[in-house]
Amino acid sequence: MLLPKFKFHEPKTEQEACQILTEYGDKARPIAGGTDLVVNMKKKLMSPEHVVSLSRIASLKGLQKENGFVKIGACFTVADMIEAKDIRENVNALSAGAAALGSPLVRNLATIGGNLGSARPAADLPPPLMAYGATLILKSGKGKRNIAIDDFFKSPGTTECRPDEFIAEIQVLTPPAGAGAGYINLGARKAQDCNIVNVASFICLNKSGVIDTARVILGCVGPVHLRAPAAEKILMGEKPDKVLFRQAADAAKTDCLPITDFRGTGEYKRAMVGVLTQRTLEIALDEAKKNN
């Protein structure tokens, strides 16, 4: 399969990138690692006339911990995310998501911004980022804006990001004491897989050991990654234990809309939402206890 013809731009600054994207609008598409876009272009599912590489913009590649946030540049690679101490020590479920993504070769190229911008309902990074309540910084010629990740995804392949905008940074609030999160993906094989179901859970315990924040995120079982409100409601204000987690897991099964496709039946996916919800909550609880 051959790539369709396109014009390739390699801006060196964010400003330059803004200019190019403003000029070409929806005829342009930003590219970072290209692990999703290039495949779709080869399959002729997308054929932008202008491909704008963000890979030479140094300011998009950073990782900082400041003001209680872990700030990750959009072009930070998934391979580097696994290695990054600031991510592992502060938002470990995100490390787990990064480690689950693709294969070493894919991870060397793929970036955090690309994994969000491509908006695949089975992607590995959105669930942990939604569990941590991350914020995306979008930039364009008109300036920058912050958007909560819960509001970012619109449908498979489409997001809140306008054609003249690009994702510049992802900010994750460092979880407080008593917080923990877990991420698990279920695929057919152990690597390089499209997930059948993936789930991330986050809980925060207050001083008396009661859950005062709970977020459960379900992947592959809706057009976008879903919050599981019924599950979260069951968790909130309760003391965590296996029985509670089982109830939350059962509720999560009602929070999703899995379809039957060649990767699995809706029935199986729904059942797995329950299993993974329970298991990620247990991981989250272990971590929360350690962080207390």
Added chain:
Amino acid sequence: MSEYDVINSRAARLDAPDKVTGRAVFVDDMSMPGMLYGAMLQSPVAHAKILNVDISEALKLPGVKSVVTAKEAGLINYGVSPARYDETLFCSDRVRYVGDEIAAVAAVDLETAMEAVSLIKVTYEELPILLTVEEAMAEGAPQLHDKYPGNICAEVHQEFGDVATAFKECDIIKTTTFTNKRQDAAFIEPQGVLANYDLSGHLTLYSSTQVPHYVQRIVSMVLGLPMGKVRVVKPYVGGGFGIKAATNPMELAACLLSMKTRKPVKMNYSREQVFLFSRARHQFVHKMTTGVKKDGTIVALEHECYLDGGAYSSFGIATVYYAGSLLGGPYKLQNMKYDGYRAYTNKPACGAHRGHGGVAARACWEQQLDMIAEELNMDPLDFRLMNMMETGDVSCNDLSMSSFGMRECIEAIKEGSDWKSKKGKLPKGKGIGMACGFFVSGAGYPIYRSDTPHSTMVIKLTEDGGSAILYSGSAEIGQGSDTAFAMIAAETIGIPLENVRIESGDTDFGVDLGAYSSRQTLMTGHATKEAAEDVKQQVLDVLSKELNVAVEEMDIKQGRIIFKNETPDYSVLKTAYIKEHRGWTDQPEGAYLTFNEAARIAFLVKGPIVGTGKYSPPILGGRFKGAAVGTSPAYGCSAMIAEVSVDMDTGHVTVDKVTDAHDCGKAINRTSVEAQMQGSISMGLGEALFEEVKFDDKGHIINSDLAEYKIPTILDMPPVDAIVVETNEPNGPFGAKEVGEGGIMPVIPAILNAVYDAIGERIYELPMSSERIYMALNKKNKK
């Protein structure tokens, strides 16, 4: 300590340096001045009449040099078995699957060729499509081929002994049905070609193939060229597994385009086209009934089998025979009845794929035997041992086990896996299972009826006496055959491996049927040994005359001439050699006569020293219809134990450990033998747990890529204890026989039996995806 100097070692592969540094040349690395690029138009619909093909717009596109259709190619039927030549290069009146070839274009570059393909206008009248065996065999179903009514491509009916009577003596009669799924071999290198019809009228085709000889035959037949004008050359090949064991339409199209344009033409399959061409493992539905006495004696097997063949025959006749005949062993079985049917459907044709025809059948039966052992309250390992054939046994369908180290294999895995302390003693969710299998070491008969030798070999000594060069039509496709033949030649002549070079995969070098049916080590190995003996004899004959020593009193070992009795005065020869090599740096040292010196002298006396060898199997097998399929000069056999963990909530199966033993006769290269065992386990594991080519209801493949068609990654591979069991096969060179395909036989059933041990439920359908296991567990919990 081995009694051999070269073989039976772990010699490094000759191709390893080139492959690990990226210097190995595969067909896609090749280019020629003035080369054109080809592309093919393949049907987008699964079944239709072709009303019209209009190539006029394509021809008008600048850069297009030729467009060919059935009109240009003619309608010569070809295929694999002459009994079922049911394909033409291009479809003329009908397409039968999504991917069926209609036209091809040659242009100055690939973009132009592909654009031209998109400009060809085909008018179709769509016909009803048949996607399953049931649909194809239903009364009143549309006919895919006029010549084969009822859409039956081939059927087999065989009975050995008397099954009905035998069942009356049985205490346990067990019936199960089992199905696998259509596979793709997922070799790393998609098929590719470079065809060059030169200005003197000779055609050279460089192709990623397992069988240069068969491709040469079909190309010359379909394109109407004398065989002597067609040369097929195989560069390095990135795997084949049976799919590249026959001619593909791209090979023919590129040759035709090169003949039309008088330019070299290059073409490649994309990964999607690899799936479209298919020719990989069929989907089989097996129904087996086995009768056993209460002492554990296996008495009779009744077997019915249906194959979803796809649109054309390919290897299918052999496949449907193999599916039955390969159950004749490895157990002593006197009564066997087989009814097999291969149906045409509107899908890509299936063909030969590692373990040809026997893999799903073996899985079905070995699982059933485990069920019977359980009912008998016998250890499945002991049950198999008590029924096992031994060296010298002949099966009810006339397969002769001239060496058979199965008992040693079973003992080896039993000990290696600590079976006794695990079987029946593992916690819920953990399981252990075993299975056995065997396979041919080369098909006893060629694909077409012929007295041609199955293999020829030419070995030429270089004029300086320093090297032996092997010339062979055999096919190194990544399995290590070049290294094996070089080792056999070095051992036979008595020289170090580093002094041997091999040129192979070229029809100009001789006839070799190629790399399929696990034949080359035995068959090409024999031809190599014979040619090497010829060379050695010629050198010793000259020495004998020069030194006046009888040939029988001399030998060649490790590059030196050995005088068994008195050492003659050979100083004249040494002086002559020094004179010839004045100024060279490679003067032999040491107080002995080297092979170099002797071979140089032989050249001076005789001229070129060229040895030849050939191999034809003896007449094999019975006289019943289809008796040829399954015959072989020798059979490799293997036994395997799998240990698994099953996640009882998700159904996910992990294979934790494999203990595998294979009797390969004498191992020529031990590392290569183990590598074939490892590769078989990886391939079998994928088929057991993940792999399935899936179609939509219009006959389009929906997972024609390696992201959605899931072969195991290295992380899915368990640690493997590969135990090489050696016997001395009387019909093999140095006692060697196969390992390439036989290794896959026990893999799937061993995993099936281990999963049962873990979850207490039998699975009768592959792949054992997490969902399938989960559903089985769910059903069990509801009981």
